Amino acid sequence: MAVADTGAEPTVIADDVNIIYKVIAGQGGKGTAATAFRRILKRQDRPSIREVHAVKGVSFTAYKGDAIGVIGRNGSGKSTLLRAVAGLLPPASGAIYTGGRPSLLGVNAAMMNDLTGDRNVVLGCLAMGMSPAEIEQRYDEIVEFSGIGEFIDLPMSTYSSGMAARLKFAIASAKAHDILLVDEALATGDAEFRIRSEKKIHELREQAGTVFLVSHSLDVVLDTCNRAIWLDKGVLRLDGPVEEVVEAYNQSATGATTKV
Numbered sequence: 001m002a003v004a005d006t007g008a009e010p011t012v013i014a015d016d017v018n019i020i021y022k023v024i025a026g027q028g029g030k031g032t033a034a035t036a037f038r039r040i041l042k043r044q045d046r047p048s049i050r051e052v053h054a055v056k057g058v059s060f061t062a063y064k065g066d067a068i069g070v071i072g073r074n075g076s077g078k079s080t081l082l083r084a085v086a087g088l089l090p091p092a093s094g095a096i097y098t099g100g101r102p103s104l105l106g107v108n109a110a111m112m113n114d115l116t117g118d119r120n121v122v123l124g125c126l127a128m129g130m131s132p133a134e135i136e137q138r139y140d141e142i143v144e145f146s147g148i149g150e151f152i153d154l155p156m157s158t159y160s161s162g163m164a165a166r167l168k169f170a171i172a173s174a175k176a177h178d179i180l181l182v183d184e185a186l187a188t189g190d191a192e193f194r195i196r197s198e199k200k201i202h203e204l205r206e207q208a209g210t211v212f213l214v215s216h217s218l219d220v221v222l223d224t225c226n227r228a229i230w231l232d233k234g235v236l237r238l239d240g241p242v243e244e245v246v247e248a249y250n251q252s253a254t255g256a257t258t259k260v
């Protein structure tokens, strides 16, 4: 794959990446209650393996300091692509090269629900490789940024999904990341938290990392990213400056030129 020599240091190179999920599917196709019942009773039909081609021949290069919004309709392959960059899904063909360690921050990132918020802060920071001394130093800042307040002493299971997402984002952003992958976490926060997280993403970019942000909120993408990648049914439709890509995406969605 040819990489343009712009002088900037590449952090992620995706080269003709294809990702295929293999799913066990029932046969019979009609999906009515009667056919399902007959199948269970007679155990006739063997399940078949169905393939879902979620990402199709995607290539791009991300550079240090890039904040890339990944946009596209439901099921277009955004989360799949992010998981592949994080190294959690092997491509069926093609390759992803990363310079630095990618950290995936998703709303479903594992946290210990039975433990209190503050225990999760410590665990999360340890998992990111921070030393106990570093954690002690950053602890107040993380809790303050999360805006969880006195709930920090309560188990995570008592948090709303928005509160849990805020805490996860606060923990993940306490450390400078070479490559930070954020999947929709900001969408669950309220307006005030969104502004603070957008500021944080700008800071992370300034620390010369690369940020990928999957979001359905085009406003968030426009405010935080310098570049956008538009996925359409697994295919990369457009990659370029954020305003251009969002504009083209909007046009295709509405069939008219609308500004967001």
Ligand SMILES: Nc1ncnc2c1ncn2[C@@H]1O[C@H](COP(=O)(O)OP(=O)(O)OP(=O)(O)O)[C@@H](O)[C@H]1O
Residues within 6 Å of the ligand: 021, 022, 023, 052, 053, 054, 072, 073, 074, 075, 076, 077, 078, 079, 080, 081
């Ligand atoms: N674990 C899985 N097993 C099988 N198929 C999957 C799996 N995860 C996703 N898919 C399929 O892969 C395709 C892309 O899904 P993906 O979640 O990456 O899309 P997305 O753009 O992030 O969607 P959304 O905007 O709704 O979050 C979809 O067709 C989906 O059904």
